[in-house]
Amino acid sequence: MLNKNFFNLPNQLTILRVILIPAFLIFLYFDTYVTNVIAAVIFAVASLTDFVDGYLARKYNIVTDIGKILDPVADKILVASSLIALMELGRVEGVVVILLLSRDFAVGALRDLSASKGKIIAAGFSGKLKTVFQMIAVGFLIYKNNLIGIDIFFIGKILIYLSVVLSIYSGVEYYIKFFAKINE
Structure with a gap:
């Protein structure tokens, strides 16, 4: 049975993020000017819930065990589904998706291992x-349209490549921190 802490606002926002994923994907796959705008707005709202739920949980000290599990899972589902959909639509290369998702899964596994050893x-x-x-890049790649003469899609491509570089760098950095922490 779930206790009342499960239904706190940060957890509700996490659940909302998961619920928004199919809606944004439906609009994205129609791939028209209007549906791309709607999909980008839904994606932006879903992405913002990630920031807001964490902020509220910490500020009001309502961090829950279920929230600690649901939040990263919701994030991975949002990122993976958006990247895979963008790859299917030809907006991002498969190697980019593989690198970004591989880093996230590898760091997630390392976090689990670290936590099992009592190290955070x-x-x-x-x-x-x-x-x-990554979130801005994905939002721009979903939007795809020009905005007041600015090629948002092109900017999204540059940002997604930059996020790959940052992803690899931060993954290596995380592994270095892990081995330093384990050897303490």
């Missing part, structure tokens, strides 16, 4: 920066 390794600045670049 905080996300570094480069990992947070990678996430910002």
Whole structure:
């Protein structure tokens, strides 16, 4: 049975993020000017819930065990589904998707291993920066349209490649922190 803490606002926002994923994918796959805009807005809202739920949970000290599990799972589902859909639509190369998802899964596994040994390794600045670049890039690639004469899709392509570089760098950085922490 779930307790009342399960239904706190941060957890509700995490659940909302998961619920928004099929909606944004439906609009994305129609691939018209209007549906790309709608998909990008839904993706942006879903991405913002990630920031807001974590902020609220920490600020009001309502961090729950279920939230610690649901939040990263929701993030991985959002990122993986958007990258795979963009690959299917020919907006991002498969190697980019493989590198980004592989890094996320590898770091996730390392986090689990670290936690099982009672060691917590905080996300570094480069990992947070990678996430910002990746979310903006994905949003721009979903949007795909020009905006006041600016080629948003082209900017999205540049940002997704930058997020790959940041992703690899932050992944290596995380592994270095892990081995330093384990050897303490």
